[in-house]
Amino acid sequence: MRWLPPDRPSRRDVVLAALWTVVAAGVCLPIALASTPSSYDVRGELLFVAAAQTVPFWLMRRYPSLAWYTAVAVAILLPERYDVLLADPWPWPPLFGITLFIAFANICARTPRRAAAGAWITAAYLFWVYSIPDQRPGWLIALAAIAVLVDVVRMLRRTSRALGRERRLSEDEKARRTILEERARIARDLHDVVAHHMSMVVVQAETAPYRIDGLSPAATDDFAAISRTAREALNEVRGLLGVLRSDEITSDLRPQPGLHDLGELVGTARKAGARVDVVEQGQRRPLRPGVDVGAYRIVQESLANAARHSPGAPIRVAVTYSDDAVELAIVNAAPAGPTQRTGAVGHGLTGMTERATVVGGTLQAEPTPDGGFAVHARLPAGALR
Numbered sequence: 477m478r479w480l481p482p483d484r485p486s487r488r489d490v491v492l493a494a495l496w497t498v499v500a501a502g503v504c505l506p507i508a509l510a511s512t513p514s515s516y517d518v519r520g521e522l523l524f525v526a527a528a529q530t531v532p533f534w535l536m537r538r539y540p541s542l543a544w545y546t547a548v549a550v551a552i553l554l555p556e557r558y559d560v561l562l563a564d565p566w567p568w569p570p571l572f573g574i575t576l577f578i579a580f581a582n583i584c585a586r587t588p589r590r591a592a593a594g595a596w597i598t599a600a601y602l603f604w605v606y607s608i609p610d611q612r613p614g615w616l617i618a619l620a621a622i623a624v625l626v627d628v629v630r631m632l633r634r635t636s637r638a639l640g641r642e643r644r645l646s647e648d649e650k651a652r653r654t655i656l657e658e659r660a661r662i663a664r665d666l667h668d669v670v671a672h673h674m675s676m677v678v679v680q681a682e683t684a685p686y687r688i689d690g691l692s693p694a695a696t697d698d699f700a701a702i703s704r705t706a707r708e709a710l711n712e713v714r715g716l717l718g719v720l721r722s723d724e725i726t727s728d729l730r731p732q733p734g735l736h737d738l739g740e741l742v743g744t745a746r747k748a749g750a751r752v753d754v755v756e757q758g759q760r761r762p763l764r765p766g767v768d769v770g771a772y773r774i775v776q777e778s779l780a781n782a783a784r785h786s787p788g789a790p791i792r793v794a795v796t797y798s799d800d801a802v803e804l805a806i807v808n809a810a811p812a813g814p815t816q817r818t819g820a821v822g823h824g825l826t827g828m829t830e831r832a833t834v835v836g837g838t839l840q841a842e843p844t845p846d847g848g849f850a851v852h853a854r855l856p857a858g859a860l861r
Contacts, residue, residue: 489538492537493537493538496534496537497534500530500533500534501530504529504530504533504534504571504575505526505527505530507571508525508526508527508529508530508569508571508572509522509523509526511569511570511571512525512526512529512569514561514562514569515560515561515562515567515568515569516554516558516559516560516561516569517558517559517561518558525554525558528550528553528554529550529554529569529571529572529575531546531550532544532546532547532550532575532579533575533578533579536578536579536582540579540582540583540585540586540587541583541587541591543579543582543583544579544580544582544583544595544598545598547572547575547576547579548576548598548599548602550572551568551572551576551602551606552602552606554567554568554572555567555568555606563608564608565607565608565611566603566606566607566608567606568606576599576602577622580595580596580599580619580622580623581622581626583595584596584622584623584626584627585626585629585630589627592623592626592627596619596620596623599619600616600619603615603616603619604616651826654826654827655826655830658826658827658830658831659830659834661827662770662830662831662834671710674706674709674710675710677702677703677706678703678706678707678710681699681700681702681703681706682699682700682703684696684699685699732765732769733769733772734763734765734768734769734771734772735760735763735768735771735772735775735795735802736768737772738754738772738775738793738795739754741772741775741776741779742754742779742793745779745783745791748783749783749787749788750779750782750783750791751788751789751790751791752779752790752791752792752793753790753791753792753793754793754794754795755792755793755794755795756794756795756796756797757794757795757796757797758796758797758798759797760797761797761857763802763857764835764857766834766835767802767835767837767855767856767857770831770832770834770835770837770855771795771802771804771853771855773827773828773831774804774806774828774831774832774839774851774853775793775795775804775806777824777827777828778793778806778824778828778851779791779793779806780824781824781825781849782806782808782849785811785849786808786809786810786811786848786849787811788811789808789809789810789811789848790808790809791806791807791808791809792805792806792807792808793805793806794806794807797857798857799857800856800857801837801854801855801856801857802854802855802857803852803853803854803855804851804852804853804854804855805850805851805852806850806851807844807848807849807850807851808848808849808850809844809846809847809848810846810847810848811847825841828841828851828853829841832853832854832855835855835856836855836856837853837854837855837856838853838854839851839852839853839854840852840853
């Protein structure tokens with residue numbers, strides 16, 4: 477049986493211990509001093525008897541086993557040492573009798589069941605010997621009820637904590653899986669871009685001898701080597717895509733979209749009933765394919781989230797082109813009426829963050845003061861020359 481906790485007390489424990497000591501000395505001890513003379517003929521030992529009744533309460537917070545058996549020892553010694561003046565319903569002062577029940581419930585709640593069973597046997601013996609004979613069965617039933625109730629509460633708390641841990645683990649695993657799935661989607665999007673460029677390298681290298689007159693045999697061999705290397709790299713990229721491909725997602729053979737398709741995307745949203753305003757600032761120019769696709773996907777997901785969580789609310793899409801970046805701001809107002817929330821957590825924000833990160837950009841998404849939602853992204857422009 478473990479009497480003392482093995483760990484060193486923290487600062488919080490020290491503060492709680494000090495407060496508990498103040499309660500014991502400032503509340504329990506005065507009550508014991510006032511109630512003891514009506515239960516025992518203590519003569520000149522009143523302070524000692526009152527302090528003995530207070531010690532189990534003081535030990536209760538940190539040492540449940542020690543507190544219980546100290547209370548049992550005090551409960552046995554007091555009636556043996558002093559003349560009992562009032563033995564109904566037990567030969568102890570009222571506060572100490574209540575302390576016994578609290579200490580019994582405390583040890584049942586905070587120690588293993590074997591220790592709790594030993595405490596119940598001790599309590600049953602104590603109340604059987606020192607209580608009024610007519611009330612002994614009732615005390616035994618009360619003790620058993622306390623032990624069972626405390627054990628049930630402890631089991632429920634342990635189950636709740638275990639479920640909480642499992643829920644957190646499940647949520648963490650779901651978040652990791654979401655990130656991996658989104659990265660696979662990004663890889664599939666970028667595959668078409670990389671494959672296109674590699675294919676162009678192959679075509680240019682293979683047609684160079686026919687387009688350029690007077691190539692030496694060494695230059696022709698170099699172009700042939702470039703073509704073979706590009707084909708091998710293209711095959712490796714295709715193999716990597718096969719590893720990343722999810723069986724649940726079918727292959728999309730359409731060209732990858734970009735900000736040049738923003739008008740079509742907004743038009744589709746408007747046909748679905750959304751009120752979308754688009755503002756472009758700066759001079760539109762070609763972007764790196766990864767940035768172009770990522771920007772389009774961020775706007776697409778933001779519009780979908782706004783339609784899902786704030787149906788009917790106006791949406792403003794702002795695209796700003798600068799020398800070194802393209803900035804996106806998608807802001808929707810608060811929903812016009814109450815919306816039905818589901819318990820499912822979407823993957824949109826995680827996906828948009830991955831889209832921005834993979835091209836070296838940043839993304840910030842947060843509620844607005846008026847109850848709406850705003851997504852701000854800054855992606856490095858990487859303009860094509």
